[in-house]
Amino acid sequence: MVRFFALIAFALFASVLQPAPAAADPADIEAASRGVVRVVIIGNDGPELFPISHGTGFSVDQERIVTNAHVVADAVRDDRLDIGIVPADGDEAVYARIIAVSERNDLALLATTEPLGLPPMTIAGNPAQSGPVTAIGYPLNVDRAQGLSFSDMFRAQPPVTATGFLSGRRPSRDFDTLLHTAPIASGNSGGPLVDQCGRVLGVNSFGAESQGSDAEFFFAVSTRELLPFLRANGVTPRINSAECRSMEDLNAQERARELAERNREEERALAAAAALDNRTAELRRNITYEVMDERSNKLAFAFLLLLIGTGAGGIAAFAHRAHDYRMRAIGGAIALVAVIGAAIAWFTRPAFSEIDERVEETLREGMPDTEGSGPIPIASTTGAYTCVLETARSRYVGDPTEDLTIDWSEDGCVNGRTQYGLDNGEWTRVFVPGSEAVVSVNKFDPADAEFIMERYLLSRAPMTTARSARAQYQAPSCGAGQDAALQLGGSQNAILSSLPDMPNERLVYSCTLNVEVSEEAVE
Structure with missing residues (x-):
C-alpha cells in the first residue's frame, strides 16, 4: 500500500513539473x-x-x-x-x-x-x-x-x-x-x-x-x-x-547572444591586458638591465678618466719642478680633459627613474598613431553589400527574401533612391504603405554590416494612426545632406511611438561589403 501511494505521489509530482503547453x-x-x-x-x-x-x-x-x-x-x-x-x-x-x-x-x-x-x-x-x-x-x-x-x-x-x-x-x-x-x-x-x-x-x-x-x-x-x-x-x-518561435523567445535568445559576445570581448580584453602586462614586465626587466649596464659603464669610464687625469696631473707637477714647460702643458691639458670627461660621464649616467620613462616610450612606439588619422575611409563602410538572412536570429510568419543587395552611401542613401533617417547614431527608415496593412522599420548598421527589418502587421485602427503620422512629413530625397537625415530621423519617431511594443516579424541580415564595387564607387 505504501508503495502504491508513493507511485501516486510521484505521478502527481511529475505532472506538476511538466511544463504547460x-x-x-x-x-x-x-x-x-x-x-x-x-x-x-x-x-x-x-x-x-x-x-x-x-x-x-x-x-x-x-x-x-x-x-x-x-x-x-x-x-x-x-x-x-x-x-x-x-x-x-x-x-x-x-x-x-x-x-x-x-x-x-x-x-x-x-x-x-x-x-x-x-x-x-x-x-x-x-x-x-x-x-x-x-x-x-x-x-x-x-x-x-x-x-x-x-x-x-x-x-x-x-x-x-x-x-x-x-x-x-x-x-x-x-x-x-x-x-x-x-x-x-x-x-x-x-x-x-x-x-x-x-x-x-x-x-x-x-x-x-x-x-x-x-x-x-x-x-x-x-x-x-x-x-x-x-x-x-x-x-x-x-x-x-x-x-x-515567439518574439519573447527570440528577444531572450538575442540578449543571451549579446551577453555571450560581451563576455567574449571581456575575455579578449583581459587576455590582451594580461599579454600587455607580461610584455611590460619583460620590457621593464630588459630596460632595467640596460640602465644598470649604462650606469656601470659610465661609472667605470668616469673612474678611468679620473685615473688618467690624476696621472697626467702628476706628470704636469713633475715637469713643473723640472722646468719642462712643454711637458707641463701637455700633462695639464690631459688632466683637465680627463677630469671634465669624468664629470660628464658621472652626471650623464642614467637615473633609475628613466626605467619607467623608457618603458612607457617603448610601449607608445608599438601603438598605432591615431593623431591626424581623420575619419574612417569611405571605402570601409560604403558601397554595395550582399546581405544574407540569418534564420537563427530571425522570426517571420511569411515568406521573406533570403538575399538582399544594399548599395549604401555615407549620407544614408540606399540604392541611390531611399534616404534613411539618423537618430541617436542609428540609420532607420520607416515604411508605411497605403495599400498594405503593415509598417516596416528598416535599420542598417554599416559598422557592424547588419541590416534589420522589423514588420508590424496592424489592424485598421493602428494602421490609420501610422498613416496619419506619416502624412505629417515629407521624406527627403538622396543627397539632401546630413541635416535632412537628422530631421527625417526625428520625424519618424511619431510613427515609432504609435507602434506596438514588439513587431510580428524580425528579419536579421548579415551583410558583406563588395570591396571591388566600393573601390570603384570611391574612385
Whole structure:
C-alpha cells in the first residue's frame, strides 16, 4: 500500500513539473485574423435581400478566398443566389464569384468582384502533428447570442477565435483531415485552423457528433489537400516552414547572444591586458638591465678618466719642478680633459627613474598613431553589400527574401533612391504603405554590416494612426545632406511611438561589403 501511494505521489509530482503547453501569441492570431472573412450566401425577392446561409473564408492572395465547398453549395446549385464577402476589418462587403469547387475534399476558391486588398494568410510548410491550435471564424451561435440581424452581417466584425489541441492527421470522407479540439460551430466552416504563429494548418470543415458526455472533436481539411487545390487553380500560396518561435523567445535568445559576445570581448580584453602586462614586465626587466649596464659603464669610464687625469696631473707637477714647460702643458691639458670627461660621464649616467620613462616610450612606439588619422575611409563602410538572412536570429510568419543587395552611401542613401533617417547614431527608415496593412522599420548598421527589418502587421485602427503620422512629413530625397537625415530621423519617431511594443516579424541580415564595387564607387 505504501508503495502504491508513493507511485501516486510521484505521478502527481511529475505532472506538476511538466511544463504547460505554450499559448498562442495573441499578436500573431490577431494579425492572421485580418485575412479572415465572412462568406454570406444571399437570396433576393425583388429589391429585398435575405440570407440563405453563411460560413467563413480566408485570403490566399489579395483578391482570392478559400472556403468550404459546402458553404457555397447553394450558390453552385442556384445561379440566382449571390455570394457576399465581409472582411474582418474596415471595408464594406463586396460580391464574389466562384473560381473552383472541389466537392471531394470540400474546398472552394472565390474571387472578389471588387478589390479588398486583403492580407494573404501564410500556410505552414511543416505542419505540426500535435500541439495548441486556434480556430478562427464566424460561428452562427455567437451571432445569435449577440442578436445580430442580416444587415449586421454586412458590417465588418472581428472573427471569433477558439483554442484547442491538434490530435493528429486522419483520412476522412476520402480526403486528408486534421483532428482537433478547437471548438467550431455552424458558420465556422471554411475558416482557418492556425498554429501559434498564425499559420494555416487546415480549413475547418465539420465536427464529430457528440451525445453530450463524449469529448468533442472537429475536422479540418489538411494542407495536403489545400496546397494542390490552390496550385491547380493558379494560386501561389505563401508558405512558411520556419520553426514557430515567439518574439519573447527570440528577444531572450538575442540578449543571451549579446551577453555571450560581451563576455567574449571581456575575455579578449583581459587576455590582451594580461599579454600587455607580461610584455611590460619583460620590457621593464630588459630596460632595467640596460640602465644598470649604462650606469656601470659610465661609472667605470668616469673612474678611468679620473685615473688618467690624476696621472697626467702628476706628470704636469713633475715637469713643473723640472722646468719642462712643454711637458707641463701637455700633462695639464690631459688632466683637465680627463677630469671634465669624468664629470660628464658621472652626471650623464642614467637615473633609475628613466626605467619607467623608457618603458612607457617603448610601449607608445608599438601603438598605432591615431593623431591626424581623420575619419574612417569611405571605402570601409560604403558601397554595395550582399546581405544574407540569418534564420537563427530571425522570426517571420511569411515568406521573406533570403538575399538582399544594399548599395549604401555615407549620407544614408540606399540604392541611390531611399534616404534613411539618423537618430541617436542609428540609420532607420520607416515604411508605411497605403495599400498594405503593415509598417516596416528598416535599420542598417554599416559598422557592424547588419541590416534589420522589423514588420508590424496592424489592424485598421493602428494602421490609420501610422498613416496619419506619416502624412505629417515629407521624406527627403538622396543627397539632401546630413541635416535632412537628422530631421527625417526625428520625424519618424511619431510613427515609432504609435507602434506596438514588439513587431510580428524580425528579419536579421548579415551583410558583406563588395570591396571591388566600393573601390570603384570611391574612385
